[in-house]
Amino acid sequence: MGLDWLPGNKPKPGYETEFRTIVQTLLWDKVAKSDRARVSSGRWSRFREIFAGPAPSEAESRALRQRYDEIGISAYETLNAPRVGYDPIADDWAEQMHAARNIEKPLEVWRREMRGYYVVSLVPPCDGIPFYSNGAMADYVERFSFRGQFLKSCSPVIGNRLLESSYEVKFAPDLSRFGTDLLASADTYARTNNLKMPATSPDDCDSPEGQLHIVAAAGRWCQFWGDRGHFLEPYF
Incomplete structure (x- = not known):
């Protein structure tokens, strides 16, 4: 299946802390180590019990998912689909x-x-609905997902650090910064190799120009969703 990026919900005003903790609980194995350390201390004793013991039970996960939906705003709503x-x-x-x-x-x-x-195909073109998506061919992700697996062929452009980071949950501010880092890496690679950023996807996506186009699209996707308050949910 490989890696897909999903724009997770964003919290409704006033529920930011609870929302973040729910996400960190449900996606514990995909959260960066620094975020794990923050959430496993403090007043969230119930969640510490979950972290210290087995994974949340099916009933616990279902309850957290329900609450996640109750206090969240979906990508569909942000797109006004x-x-x-x-x-x-x-x-x-x-x-x-x-x-x-x-x-x-x-x-x-x-x-x-x-x-x-929600009919996503009727939403006007934007960076939040990327060219590189499994949503047009597979039914397990929506059209606004980004096919992060393509970044594996772009390591000459982004390096190992950004590639490894692409498998981690990123909350809105970090997601926007990640997008900036991706765009900066594409710009640096283009200038170093005297390349122009292609306006459309080249026929050969593995070519230097193809890699540039993928990375730039990924960066804009991250900025689009991060700037609008959504987090990145890696799906693999």
């Missing part, structure tokens, strides 16, 4: 899909079942 049953443009999309896929269910039944579905 149209929803079936709420936005006419999404209802039109559902009608077109019903016809294009020759769905046997009556249209009204189909639309009722699809109510609430």
Whole structure:
């Protein structure tokens, strides 16, 4: 499967500390060591019990996930993605899909079942919906995910430190800085090798120009989501 980056929820105002702790609990094995040290001390005794013992039980994880959703704002909401049953443009999309896929269910039944579905393909182009994504081909990630696995072929541009860091949870400020670091590494590599930053993806993504395009796209993705308060959830 490899590495995909997901823009995790961002906390609703007033829930920042609780939200961060929930994320650090659920994604403990993907959190940087410095963040583990911060959260495993202080007043969060219940979470310390979880850290000190086995992984959270299924019931505990389910409860934390529910709370995560309750106090979080999703990437869909940040993108203002149209929803079936709420936005006419999404209802039109559902009608077109019903016809294009020759769905046997009556249209009204189909639309009722699809109510609430976010149609990311109707969101205007932006850096938060990257060219390099498994979302267009696989159903386990959404279109706004970034295919971080491509960075493995870009080590000449980003080096080992940034590559290893790409497998760790990054909260909003760190995610924005990570994006800045990625863009700086691409700029340095381009100037050192007398290359121009390609405006579109080259045919050969493993070429120096292809690597530059991947890294720059990754940097802009990180800045887009980090600047809007979301964290990076590495999925692998």
